[in-house]
Ligand SMILES: NC(=O)C1=CN([C@@H]2O[C@H](COP(=O)(O)OP(=O)(O)OC[C@H]3O[C@@H](n4cnc5c(N)ncnc54)[C@H](O)[C@@H]3O)[C@@H](O)[C@H]2O)[C@@H](O)CC1
């Protein structure tokens with residue numbers, strides 16, 4: 001599992017570690033890792049042209065010491081000093097190694113092979129300053145490889161928000177621990193490929209972390225496996241309340257996801273039974289209302305539902321309920337909070353914005369805060385879909401999960417319906433809502449990648465690729 005920590009936690013761990021080490025040890029470790037990563041990206045260090053964008057803090061110090069290391073290996077290293085001061089020891093080391101300070105920053109940037117962004121790290125506040133913007137643009141425009149030191153300058157380490165312009169890096173070399181902004185859009189997109197340099201913090205970081213990203217092995221450990229004595233009812237039955245005369249396809253797609261999610265049976269309830277049976281004859285179909293449809297272990301409510309009645313029956317039930325799409329419209333917060341069983345909400349940014357009374361752009365700009373806020377308000381687990389899918393627990397002390405799989409090709413009609421069915425099915429097998437949501441997002445993203453393989457996919461392709469993704473993860 002990959003974990004990420006807030007700045008205050010990283011700083012506390014650094015302080016504890018530094019207390020027992022000679023001064024400068026951590027910066028030297030960081031700079032050595034950074035120089036090594038740059039050497040790998042350059043291929044040949046000797047004769048290469050490296051430019052350091054140096055801010056006034058320790059982030060600039062890291063860049064200067066790494067630059068000194070590269071200069072000792074024969075690179076031509078030039079520092080562009082952005083602040084009124086620069087890290088003293090770092091600057092002295094660079095000059096002693098044969099590096100220099102730029103007279104004409106734009107001229108050296110134009111000829112650079114690699115630019116190190118050491119403007120700000122975890123101490124940066126409020127985005128790039130205006131005077132840094134033309135330099136950052138020149139670095140980007142030069143064709144040089146841009147490497148961010150610790151994190152791209154201008155992004156918010158804790159939230160992933162980007163205020164105005166920020167450095168767009170090809171790679172980020174981060175120290176001690178991932179920061180949330182490196183895993184959450186929009187900042188994640190600015191970071192490029194992220195590499196973690198171990199500076200010895202691991203044992204000093206707090207538990208739990210702020211964020212978790214599951215790996216194959218973590219998901220494999222969550223997926224239900226039927227025991228020898230299982231039957232379809234013991235594996236769990238998932239009820240799907242979805243579709244309408246206008247949108248029968250949403251019901252078909254939600255059922256498609258539910259059939260691949262491990263439940264022993266899928267019970268479809270609503271007006272699209274004929275369409276569902278035509279595609280998936282294994283579905284148990286009932287016209288409704290849900291209260292008369294028979295026992296289930298979890299409900300999925302909402303995809304393509306339109307004004308079809310039944311929401312009250314489902315929300316009033318004593319089993320876990322996943323609410324998506326039309327089910328989220330006019331969702332009664334008090335009713336959700338009063339439910340005796342867990343609720344899982346799966347909005348995209350637009351739906352989340354409507355629930356929070358804000359606009360879509362605001363949710364996309366601060367996904368991590370939005371998902372936590374929704375979970376707290378509704379007393380529910382929330383899966384916020386989008387370029388970075390996040391899963392928050394109603395307990396603020398529980399780490400948010402960030403989904404590492406997925407592809408922009410998933411932005412296609414109906415893919416959310418498949419995800420709802422899949423997650424609901426996992427809920428019915430007995431997974432906790434946070435686990436069901438994060439395992440579903442993981443499998444769904446992986447299935448989309450497999451199905452897309454670089455070309456457009458339809459939602460039913462994603463559903464068809466789910467068993468392959470499951471096998472991949474469980475292997
Ligand atoms: N604390 C430690 O033990 C270690 C810190 N390391 C490095 O130190 C960094 C943190 O250093 P600092 O706390 O000095 O902070 P930073 O270097 O990240 O930034 C703070 C400095 O930048 C200025 N600044 C703040 N916002 C700015 C903005 N928007 N535009 C321009 N300048 C701005 C501040 O006035 C201050 O001088 C980490 O990101 C990492 O790169 C590493 O060397 C590893 C060890």
Ligand SMILES: [K+]
Nearest residue numbers: 117120149153
């Ligand atoms: K930086």
